[in-house]
Amino acid sequence: MRLTNWLLVLPTLCLGAVILTSFVIFYAFRRGSRVIDQLREDSTDGLQDPDAVLAADTRWARGDLADNDQPETLIEMSACPACGGENIVGAGACTYCGRKL
Numbered sequence: 001m002r003l004t005n006w007l008l009v010l011p012t013l014c015l016g017a018v019i020l021t022s023f024v025i026f027y028a029f030r031r032g033s034r035v036i037d038q039l040r041e042d043s044t045d046g047l048q049d050p051d052a053v054l055a056a057d058t059r060w061a062r063g064d065l066a067d068n069d070q071p072e073t074l075i076e077m078s079a080c081p082a083c084g085g086e087n088i089v090g091a092g093a094c095t096y097c098g099r100k101l
Contacts, residue, residue, distance in 0.1 A: 076089040078101075085096030093100050 077086040078089050079085070080087055080094040080097060080099060080101065082099040083094060083097040085094055087094055087096075087101060091101055
């Protein structure tokens with residue numbers, strides 16, 4: 001083939017690939033939404049309020065729930081005499097410089 005023929009064939013192949021990819025993506029989204037709808041219907045069968053199941057509980061993500069089960073414990077820290085880094089009281093060596101405490 002001559003160069004002028006390739007200049008016509010190459011863009012046509014690229015356009016065909018873009019169109020085919022668009023159809024595949026469209027089909028995948030359509031199929032995915034049907035599967036999600038079916039799962040949603042299955043999960044709400046027999047419930048009084050189906051919207052209550054679909055509402056996400058995002059209180060942990062927003063930080064609205066406080067963890068009151070665990071009391072706060074304060075860890076005593078001491079400064080390293082060499083570098084001044086804070087270490088747990090009773091540690092054998094400084095975590096910053098490695099000097100024996």
